[in-house]
Amino acid sequence: MLKNIFTILLLLSLSNLYAEDYFFKGVRVPLDKHGDYALISKECVNCMAKRALKEITPMENYGIMAIGAPGAKLCMSIEGAKYEIFDSKLGQQGFCLFSDGSYVDTDGLMYFSDPSNKKKIDN
């Protein structure tokens, strides 16, 4: 029984890894999950990516442009941030990169741009 549970847990963790494995130009990108909401660079304690999650405001504040993915545009609205696309087995995902080397996925950025979600950010 215990063995079965262990196997199930192992499989679950493996499937999770599979889904969250991202690469950037051949380099595996180490990621942590920030709750269920964002993928953020590993060991990001007081990094710029986390600061961005705390400070980001909705896109409507920057004016809506017709072109491009909303998350990418939100990232581009951050001073000094850089937008890049990472690859995974299943597809591509946009990430927002910061000058200290930290990064966060644009969907997470979109999520935390909503003021009501700010309280879910870990300190």
Added chain:
Amino acid sequence: MLRIFFILLVFCSRQSNAQLSCRKRPNGEGVRLDVSRDKEMAPKDKSGSSIDGSLKGAKVTSQGFIGSCAGHSTSLLIKAAHPDKPQVIPELIQACDQSKYGTIDGNNPMVLIGCLAKNPSRKYCPLKADIPLDEQVKIKSIQASRSKFMSLSLPDQTKVEEALKKVYFQLNTGMSSETATLFCAKNFISYLPEGTTDSESLGRDPSILLRLRHYKNLFKNVSDHYSNINAKGSKTRFIKYDTVPSNEVEQNQQIQELAKMQAEISNRLEHCKAFSCAPGNIRNIEKSFYSFKKSIDEFKEFQNDNKVHRGGFFGPSEEKVKAFKQKVSTIRKSLAGLENSIVAEGKGVHKVSLDVALVKAKMDKTENPESRKNLLRYKSTLVQLAAVPVPKRRSEKIRFRRRLKAAFKTTAQKFGLIEEAVEEDYKIVRSKIKKGCSIDSLEEMIDVFPIICKSGEKDEFFEKVRSVLSPLFAYHRPHRSFDPSIILDVFKTKNVDAYTSRITCEDSEKFKVPIKSKDFEYLDLGDFSKVPKFEKALKNALVRKILREKNPKIIKYIKKIFGSNKKLVKCLGKDTSKACAAAFDKIDVHVLNSYTSEFYPKIVTKIHNKYAKALNKNKKKVLREKLMSLNENKPAVLGICSSVLHKDHRRPPATAVSTGNAKVDEKNCGAHALTVIGYRCNKGKVEYLLQNSWGVRACNQYRRSREIECRNDKDQGKIWISEGLLSKGVLNLTQHK
């Protein structure tokens, strides 16, 4: 006989009206093309057996901030039409038609298909070539081929490998060295041996060299500018003082101020000559330089002001002019000397410690990060300007130059530079965008404007990497290595050429698929809007507007378009609507709308909104008919108003309106394209499965609505959407016949 005819008639009418329906069908029943045969929703063949969906295994691509949605959806459309061929890189498809790149018309895949059909020689590179792991393999092969290089008895091969990766990134991605630097910076830190001190670490940050070169360039521009003026002037040299200043004393003060500035710069540079410049010194030079430039600008301004007051002042004395020229020449020499010393010492880049965090911490204290950022921004602006091809037609060329000049002006204002310097820099960047440029100029990457390499020969690549990196490692000592910041980024994804040519696609021919426009069907908004009462109302309103039109430009345009209809042309601009309305009878309302609606966006929107319900009902019907193709394993690309999906648009539009007026359309609609890859029945209602290009995790980008279902953990960039909401946003449809 009559009965048979009747049965045939009923059968045919049923056939023509065949459409998706969920009446009496259980929840969840439907089709999706991204699944394999073992799934319930896999499409069926003629015998009713499940088959692989034509988009099974297709990669979910992300358009990022580029307006390439049509390219991404067309990539899927072509993949579904030719499932045995690899998926083509969406940006390559999009780049086929660069005139539409990033514009509101960019959501029309038919434009791209037409372009691909007309240009069969274009490259069709498979998305697979971009699989990251492949690149790792390539990097390994580079390692294998550099045995000689490795025999330099370097203490840490990993560092060399990282350095190679760095160069490799820049050469092969054509856009991301800055990012690569960020990434590698992290990696480098981890390679640092414990206890590394910073006694020699801050030796020289190559970015300082870059900046100095930049200043030197700017300086050269400024001084050349004044040399030219000197050459042209006769008695009134330096600045053409053929005018009287309002205050002579003020002018003398200006000159003294300028001389003071130059002296300050000279002094600071003298200190730097011995190469003892800490970043702080450089920062001061930077400050002085900008003050210097500002003074010169003030002079220019002063000169312009003086033109108004003509009189008898003849400017500064010859002595002062001489003194100024002397200063200019000293500064120039000092800068040259400084640069030479840096170049000579530049070989000692190896002395730069790898403690990036420490370097950064120091730099943060002593440098002005804002100016560094500005420099990057300035360069990327220039690259964007330089990436726009010069049109061939004369008339377009003139317009292009005018626009370019305006862009120089804006850029100059934005970055506090003089226009001449911007223009000069533009020329440098432009000269560096070369076809087939190899890594010959790898050394130039440490120049102010790195060369933009479009392709690189493999062997040459190895050789060059070796020759460039060897000096860097020649005096290599333990725990010292290549500084990632030696490579500076100017590449941006908006530079279409650099972006699309980053992939080496030698096997392009193998992946080519025959693309013919006639193989695809295209329905525009007119086809979705065949509602008689709406058409009548729209036509009446447009005719009324056109006949009362007083704007000569619009009348001229309409005359040009409808020139063959003499009766109509005669009526234009006259309020004789009753007599002239008949002239419009033969013109299809949708044709009329497509040509004229951009002038009357308000009225067009108003009428669309008034008949929104009927229009949406008709759109649903057309969608259901056309998307029967899903049962035949064929996806369709929909052009839609992204405002139906976008989280930040408070309400979806009542119905999609394409007025042709870019500003109005961008605000109310936001043209977007995505692929319909399935449908299902939910409580008797049809829902469509859309594959979007906003990334595999995109759920937070959509509006919160019961009509949209999105799960980041399962859907990988797909959403289920109610046909009600989707039909509100539909602008056009493209599918493989």
